[in-house]
Structure formats: C-alpha cells, structure tokens
Amino acid sequence: MLDILIYGAVISAVYALLAVGFTLIFGVARILNLAHGAFYALGAYCVYTLTANLHVPLVVAAIIAVLLVALFGIAMERVLVRPLRRLPPLAVLMMTLAVGLMVEQILLLIFGSEARNVPSLVESSFNFGGVLLSGQRLLAFFCSVAILGGLWLFMQHTRLGAAILAVSQDPEGARYMGIPSDRIFSIVMGLSAAIAAAAGVLVAPFQSVIPGMGLLPLVKAFAIVIVGGLGSIPGSIVGALLLGYTETIVAFKASIEWSQIVSVAAVLIVLIIRPAGFFGKRAAF
C-alpha cells in the first residue's frame, strides 16, 4: 500500500511536469506541440553529452541542458512555426511533428540506438517505512514539485506571468492592451521546452536514454491534458495525479503491460463522458 503511495507520487510529479508544459503552449498559442517529447529527449541527451564527453559537473550540466533546450524551443517557434501560423492549424501541427521526428533521427545518428547512462546526483537510497526509494527518484519528486510551485508563483505574481495568462484567455483582447502576443508565444514555447527538458534531465538516471524515449511521454502528456482539460494548468496536475496513481496501482496489482493501456483507455473514456476534461472550459470545444 505504502509502496503504491510513494512510487505513484514520484511518477505523478514527473508526469505533471511533462503535461504542464504541453498544456501551457496549447492554452496560450493553441499549438498542439508534437515536438514536446523531443524536448524531453533532448534534455536527457544534453546532460549525457555534457557529463560524459565534456566532464561538466552534473548540476551545472543540468542547468545548461535546460537552457539549451529552451533556446531550441524558442528557435523552433521563431523560425519554423511562426511563418505557418496564418495557415490552417494542421500546418503547424505537421511542422512540430516533423521537428520531433527530425530530432529523434539526429539523436539516432549521433548516439546510436543503444541506451546511454546518466549518473545519479544522489547515489544513496532512502527507506520509508520499509519501502526503498532511490535518491534520484526522491530528487525528481522534490524538483518537480519545486518547478511546478515556481511556475505557479511566476504566473500569479509577475507581470510576464499575467501577460501570458491574458493572452491565453483572450489573445485579441491582450493585443489591444499592448501585450506583444508573438513575443509571448516565443517565451511560452521556451518555457514549455525548458520544463520538458527538466523532466528529461530528472528522469535520465533511472530511465533508459534512447533516441525514441520521447514518444511515450508525449502520449502520456496528451492523455493527462485531455483528462485534466486542454489548456488548464491545475487540470493537468490533477490529471497527472490520477493517471500516475492509476498506472502505479495497475502495475502493482496486474502487470506493467496493462498499466501502459490505462492512460490511453482513460483518454477514450474521458472523451466519451466529459470531453472538456475535468477542468477544461467548455469554450474550448
């Protein structure tokens, strides 16, 4: 029972990190970013290269990796996505998809298909009432919660955060108020990429780092965001908790294979029962 509680919390926190960035860029710029999984994979590979090849200390490497991926996200938005915004939404969707595929291919060319190992920041394990948890998982949990809290503070208490919220509520109204929505789109894409990269960096030590590692998290992020409601940050956190715990329970009680079905089956059920998700605005559809 306790093991489900603890492992579920760690998984949920990482899922929330993935889903928040995904829902943020959808809520603000109406972009369904299929390159989101690629940001996650890039984060993990950046840390790997910086530590294994350039011998940068792990903490510094993690920060550099997040910044680099954020720059990549901004560059993608500026160069490839923005010129397509006046076209039907599918054009942008296809472009993010193509960028995601391209990143995977480049990683495959540089690093090959075998899994890479990233060292853990915390080597020791901790014992919680008989449940053994590795330090890295504990770190992933606390960092995720800290990042989510930081994001909440940023959105609620800074002018930039207020501007982002304004654009997500009414892009046209925000423009009339003098908010440069194009620049906001870039910033949010960078922010969303940074959060996804942070998730990649945090899980890299206990996940296999392979070029295709971004696909499953992308599907999970999709699922969480649908369950929680597209474009809603609290919704995606609740969705992450729901999916994270359901998956852990199914994995413990049934098998790992069935746990992979849970997220996608949840999407189908939620779409049929309550398509706006638990926290989505009805105006979203």
Next chain:
Amino acid sequence: MLAWGSLSKTDVIAAIAVIALLAVAPLVGSRYIVGIMTVALCYAIWATSWDFMSGLTGRENFGHALFIGTGAYTAGFLNVSFGLSPCWGFPAAAIVAVLFSLVIGIPTLRLRGPYFALAMLSGAVVMQKLSIIFSETTGGQDGLNGLSPMLRSQVSAYYFTLAALVVTVIVLKFIALSPWGTILRAIRGDEATCQAAGINVNFYKISALMISAAFAGFGGALYANYQLQVGPDLFDVALSINIIIMVYVGGMGSIYGAVGGALLLIGLTEGLRSFSEYRLWVYTLILILILFFIPNGVIAPAWVRLREWIKGRGALFTRRASA
C-alpha cells in the same frame, strides 16, 4: 452522372495515362520493384481513404492505423484461425473497420478541436497494446503468420492491388464531387453555418468516417493478403503519421493527390537508400522543407497548375485556328 461535371477531359486523360503507366511498370521493373510498388499502392489506398474523411471535412484523424490494423487482423483471423478463403476477408475487414469507426466516431465527432484526433490516436494505441497482451490469440509481437495467398503470382497481386486502388479512387472521387461531398467540404469551411442551414452535420461527419474506415479496412486486408502476415505494427502511430504526411504532401482534399503523395514518398524512401543511415534524417529534412515552402502540398497543386498551362496552350491554338 452529374457529379463528374467538374472533371475536364484533361483530367480524365491524365488519370488514364497514370493508370497505364502503373500498369506497364511490372513489365519493365524487377521483382523487387514490383514488391515495393504493391506496398506503395496499398499505402495509396490508405492515404486516399484518410483524405476522404479528413481532407474533406477538416477533422484530422491521427489513428487511421486503427482501421487498417483491425481490417488486416480480421482478414488474418478468418483465414488463419477459421480457415475461410481469403476472399471473405475483404468484406469482413471493411465491416469490422466500420464498426470501430462508429464506436469512436459517434462520441467524439460531435466535438470541435483536437478531440477526435486524440481519440483516434489513443484508440489505435489501445488496440496495439491489446494485440500484444492477448498474444495467445493474436500472436503477440510476431502477429499472425501463414495466411494462404489468394493470388499465386506476384504480378497478379500487383494488378489486383492496382485495380482495387483505381476502384477506391473512382468511388471516393465520385462521392467527393457529388452534392454529398460538397456538404463535407462545407463542414470544413464553416460548421456553424451548415448547422444553421439545417444540415445534420454529425450524420455527415460520421458517415464520411464510416466510408473512410471501410476502404482503410479493405486496404488492410489487401496488405495482409499480400504480405501473408499481420503484426501489431499495423496499429502503429508511425503508420498513421506516415499516412497523414503522404496526404499532406499530396495535397489535402483532392483524393488523387493522396495517391501521388503515397507513391512519391515511398519512392523517395527507396531513392534515399544510398544515404543508408542518413536516410530517415534526409527524409525528415525534405519533409520540413516541403512543409515550410510548399504548405499546400505538392502533387495536387502541381497538377492544377499544369492543367491550367495545358488549357492555356489549347486556348491559344484554337484562337489561332479560328483567326
């Protein structure tokens, strides 16, 4: 035959020329090339059936592989587990695919936004995972093997697939040009206005999905009968995405463009074989360039231009003759 009115003589001649070209191919090409082209024709059937629903109504389907996979597995089960002749696989595959389209289409096609796309995507993933979990009946990762072939020779299989493609394109193009197709395109343009005009929008969207699913399932059975093997990769997200890319490159909503896109991209992947490990990288790079510089697709717009040019020259000649 009012629906054919908007097709010009140039269109018909070009279509016959392309079919003739495809029909001659096995006479010149090697066994290897014929094999690749048969697969390309299967992709073309999938791509046109995708285009019929998503290109016309603008509701992107991100899990077309759901219909392909269920069609292929239906054909596989009937043949391997029940020992029925492969001929039964085709109608059964279409029917089962249509049933699946109803299960997903009825709840989600009412909604605007990306919900239908996501439901289709997750539907295909669920089926793929289920096919691995119930490996005793489905064969798991290996899938079903040893289907008995319907046609003995490879060349006759090629011609059968080509004929199936031609029929598919004719039927779908016919519906697309009929008043029915006009309503589907109107839904893409402005759904609210269609509703205000008293059109039952959901009925049209769901029946378009049913038709699309029927042909995709049929195409899946065709593929299963050619490969003599069915596997979980027929439900793969990558397959669905490949099909969307083909239609996108071909030009959305034109039906024939999707065929061109499928043949072009399969040809491109084969042509890039000399790049060996850089192949997929070059492929995605070309894809990004196409998406960026020719966002309306390649094949259909190119044909529209070419047709204008031919007509322009024709007009020039007749004017000269009359003068």
